[in-house]
Amino acid sequence: MVENGEEAKTALSTRVDYRTISPYVRFVHEVIIAVGAINPERYIYDHEFIYVVKGAGTLRIEDRMYPMGPGDLLYIRPRMANEMFVSESEPLHCFAVHFDYVFLGEAAEFSPYVVYLGNRAEEGAPDASWLHARPDAELIDMNIPERMTPARVHDFFDAFKELCRAFEERRADAQIWLKASMLKLIGLIHGELTTEEGIRVSHSHADMMLGAIQYMKENFASAIDLKLLAARASLSPKYFGTLFKQATGLTVPQYLTGIRIGEAKRLLRENAHTIEAIAEKVGIGDMYYFSKLFKKTEGLSPKRYADSLRWLASKEG
Template identity: 30%
Template sequence: MSYLFWSRFHPRLIDVVYRNETFWETHRYKLLRERTMLHSLALVTEGAGLFELNGNTAALAPGVVFQVWPGCSMSITTTPEQPVLFYSVQFRYCMLEWEGESASARSCEDALPLPVVSSYPVASPIRDMFESAYRSWRGKTADYEWQVFAQTIQLLRRLTDGELRHNTSDEVGDRIVGQSIEYMKAHFKEPIGRERLAGLLSLSPAYFSTMFRKLTGYSPTQYLTKIRLDEAKRLLRTTRLPVADIAAESGFADSFYFARVFAKETGLSPSEFRRS
């Protein structure tokens, strides 16, 4: 799972609803959308039903989380005896990217990098998060949009953590990538290439780089540069060392290259960052 996706993910909340018995009576126990318009993340709390998305079907029961995204053919069917009740957070999202002082946003209609349908314990914290988001949205306090935005981000973090725990290959990748990052943090002043990192983990450089990028969204070299830049920011804030010395202390052999990379990342020169 790429953490870069979530670091750039920015939702615009549209509605938070609870589909209850009255809703199903009104819709005669069938919800049909020939083409969905919004993203929706939902949690079933009671009852039973059948979820169909783009021709694929899944059973709905308490604890099931499912997602829908724009452009899908969707239906949910249930019965008067056991109507399927669920919370649904409806939203659009864009991918927000920064480069120096400039930001760009790209609207997305793709599914979230989560399973379409997954199951969690009925009494899990995920239910509490959906309920809190629904209460906040209904409460309409002055800061309700910010509250639900934060609750949605926490909910997605919980869902991604749960997915990682159920995915053995991601666990292995997390461990390998985590070990390489710890090594970078301890040795960032030294020349470090992907061959050195891969060798420490007994992996081929190509396989290591592919796994690293898949999980972080960055190449090993790009990630090392981020670590070095964070150290440079710390030194600029806390010392009066000359910029050339800070570059060297942060692992940059060339102070001019350091200044260019720093400005591209922050939109400020090292001296401007220090004054700010």
């Protein structure tokens, strides 16, 4: 625990997106906390998910109080004072995982057994000032609330069970499977927070953005831009663009490009059209610009993508 009033240095924060996320799991456990127990105020220095299986309680994060019940997922960010109270009626059965969204290097590493579970006064334990100044990585593509109740209860339970099994493994490749299990959990959370189209379900203009996306999907071969979509919604282009980015995490051109490249890949798999024809069919008349966008999105040119599909098809026999 960090004493109140201790002066902390400013920590550096790295911005992580879906392209760069590579979770590093520091500690996982399944625990049953006794009736009426109070876990005294503490600070954590990485990210923590707590998933409640059974029982009830309350979690305080800074000045915010959250009820805890079966199926609840709680999220504590670094350097947040937190305290847990278990109800007087039954024990609290939960999972907890401590992690970073990327490995921050050996210089930023610490032992969860010493910092969270052990004696902070023991030799070699990091001091509070160092821990508060420890760098952090934040996921910018997803705004995870401090408390949510996922609908896919069985999937979340299985994901935490899988994390526990992977954490306890002693195989040489255990870290790979642990990372994969953590990515699966983050994927499940993403699925709870966004629609199939990638719109944040909590966004106040979700229906309007869904309408814009549907229009793009139905008319991607035509000329579409921010001004057109904004006019359809009776909003200014600047305001509509801001709302769209808030709702999806992408700009209108980025989202439209994704739709067009997805359709181009489908047409390439058909192997019935030239690349020039496909560029025209998806609304990008300039073949060279189309090729540039395709390579930027997929990592290889349309021709190489088509060649790889033909090579795979030849191996099916």
